Amino acid sequence: MSLVLHLDEVGARHRHLAGGKGYALAVLQRHGIPVPPTLIVTTRAYEEFVAATGLRGRILLELRRKSFQEMRWEEIWDLALRLRHLFHTTPLPPDLAARLRQELAPHLPERSVVRSSAPGEDSRQTSFAGLHASFANVAGLEAVLEHLKLVWASLWSDAALLYRRELGLDVRKSAMAVLIQEMVVGDRSGVAFGQNPQDPAQAVVEAVYGLNQGLVDGTVEPDRWLLDRATGQILAYRTAPKGEVLLPGKEGVRLAELAPAQRQEPPLNEAEVLQIYRLVRRCEEIFGAPQDVEWTFKGGQLVALQSRPISTPPPEGEGDQRPWYLSLRRSFGNLKALRRKVEEELLPAMNREAEVLAAKPLKKLDEAALKEEVISRSRSYRRWKKVCWDDFIPLAHGVRLFGQIYNDAVKPRDPYEFLDLLGAAGMLALRRNRLLMEMAARVREQPELLEEVRRGQVRDPELQPLWRTFMEEFGDLACGSSTCGLSSETLASLLEEMAHRSIQAERFDPRKVEDLQGQFLSRFSGEKRVEMAQYLELARASYRLRDDDNLYLGKIAAQFLRALEEYRRRGGELRELPADVQELGGELTATPAKGPGAVGVTGLGRLKARQLIGQPASPGLARGSARVVLTADELFQFRAGEVLVCDALDPSMTLVVPLAAGIVERRGGMLIHGSIIAREYGIPCVTGVPRATRLIHTGDPLTVDGYLGIVILG
């Protein structure tokens, strides 16, 4: 059976086989609208691939590890990364590859755009943009086949997984067709909406110089015309600052400087705007609903690249954060600017604010002023928390972007190998642990020094500078969400434990990092290599900043709690504070609930977890006694060789990580603090274990399998 359809073969009965975009292009062509020459690899090829390679079963296993309701968006991203990796590293079965080659080769354009064409995509509910992948300027049959798999994989992209219910995503039924289009190198391109989503009486035309990928992924800002939907009369025109243009590179696309003459000129004249308006209205006539059309002008000819119903993302329910999540996918340029802002403005400002607050003598404030101070500090915390959401979390996308690039280039066995290249070693939490270990080494030599630490008066000439630096930089940092209070006493007992046991040292090895880096960069040459080095640099910065921000925010939180404590010490009533301040105080000091591990089953008996599934976050196998840590007290009771079980490992808890045999965490994700630190120390770690702190008890014998992501009790 044929795996490839040509546009002129596609009829109504091929709608599913060709997918939404493929079908729409065939219809446009039949109506005489110029479209690029297009081959359609039907859904049959996808189905054959996932069946013959066993991938369908593997996808199902991945999806079934955990219920979606219990997944954080980071875990969904991780899931999508693993699935993409499966597609990427699973070769096409020889027979399938041979048939695809045979059918594609005679008609393959010199340069192609490889685009997704999901069935059902032509319906209004499921056509919203940005779910699946497209690749421009792919040259050669083998490269096309590689990209084919990546487009297939995007059926399971993080965005698609987030909207799986609306899309009806189902391992047994869902499939993906792929378009192989001749790459039309237009001089001006854009999108047009037959109906403005913001104003139904208008139509919209957006245009850029060069390829329209720049517009679609947000790298290049378009000029924009609003038109009267009924008459096509131009109502408004907004020009955009024009400096860059997206052009085909040797492979893929590249950003270049726009010629000076074009910077002042709109990409379209009025007649051309009108021509595009007519095209989009004609498409609407053909399909019977307002369309979203991608177009390009090549040598004066207007070509329709795709047409689909105007997307209406599913209505947002209350608290639906999916649109926010989708907005995190940012371009390289955008992330570079964000990094500058975070590194040069936000983090220093946050640190300064923490220092100013720390220096303020609370004891000298009168009651009214102290109350004001508590309120103002709570506002400060909330303001910075918002900055975290608005700027720091989006910056973490730099790591994701790099992970994808690395996996595409290197195809490593472990899809998280790229993390080793990012060098967590520079992180503040690790710097603090290094200080602790140096102090512990001194205490090992002279155990009587512990007494000095315990008294808070260290005189030993070797220990004192370490101790002083530690207290100055990190003294307030033991204060996190639930683990406040690093007293001299607890610091001493921590050092004692560290001094007496052999503990994990970081496995950071500069040579290994260099090797990995060389291996990665050697796959590129020339300009591309420079660009890739920049991606790596951005990823390193965002990896580090994303973790350090937790510590900085912890400092602000500590200052709020300090003022609140002083307020209460003087007999101030909590209920006299504004509700949001009371709430924040509760939130920052609350202890996550610990529940019975044996959950009674109605009418049956005692229930006990024997083996729990999470995500393999750091490889290795560990066995030890569980220590469930929810409070500061529990943290400082931690003994070497125990398995740390916690709700969410925050940087304030990292202190004891070098003592731990293994780590189990309720919160999931590969880029969370716990996973990063565990990998750095080479400690087996499983994250994303729902209700870990309820089902596991201190003292339970635990086995942590960091290869498989499972935790065995008993």
Place this chain on the structure above:
Amino acid sequence: MTDATEIHQILQELLQGQRLAVLATVAAEEPRRPYTNLIAFTATADLKEVLFATPRATRKFADLTATPHVSLLVDNRSHRETDFGEAAAVTVLGTASELLEPERERYQAIYLAKHPYLRDFVTAPTCALIRVRVEKYILVTRFQEVHEVVPAS
């Protein structure tokens, strides 16, 4: 993560819904290796007992008479790759004994309610009705999530 209510529900579905189970006994004769059989079973409404029938001349009857500690496996696999994510399996650990009158009559009615087509088999004078008192259920879901349920005594 599968919660308590869900676990109870899955156990109920498996034990009431499935008709066949794999029974493992310890061989009465040397070498005393595990011996497995496919059997038609049912469970009592409180899920504390599992019932099956066997002719007394069989090897499994001899085995469980010698060693009453048995285990059973009940699952809902469909023999497709989707099983790896979707199938659930429960291992039942318990102690087996033959039901004798006057108890037998009541349990036979429970057994036949699920397997009416086995009336002639069960009522044959050579057939024994076996009860397994459940000591523990070990439930596996999502390929490797494992929970243990000990029925209240």
